[in-house]
Amino acid sequence: MQTSKTQFITEKGTRYMGQLCKHFAHKIDAGVDGNQGYANFPFGTAKMRADENQLEIAISAEDEAALTRTKDVIESHLVRFAFREELEKLDWRDAA
Structure with missing residues (x-):
């Protein structure tokens, strides 16, 4: 099993999480x-x-391929939803 984590510093974390989950x-x-x-x-x-x-x-x-695909889907949607914050990409930390 492959894992990765990221953190997006924002005052609208709850809003974006809701948007992502509702969309998906x-x-x-x-x-x-x-x-x-x-x-x-x-x-x-x-x-x-x-x-x-x-x-x-x-x-x-x-x-690894499935992990990359999951990252890409989450990131592309969050970047789109958070366009006002000028988010360009997330900093993913893969577990060793």
Whole structure:
């Protein structure tokens, strides 16, 4: 199992997490419960936690290719949703 984490410092973490989960829920199992959210893609899983200072995202997948695909999907959507904050990319930290 491959894993990676990222953190986006923002005052709108809860809003972005809700946006991501609601958007993904149209096609996959995804949802929000309080300050936590999830998205279960066929190729990987994302778990999110948000508060008034940040959005943390932890992803897992079976192999490197699936991990990269999960990162790309999460990142491309978050960059689009957070365009006012001029987010260009996330700094992912892969677990060793």
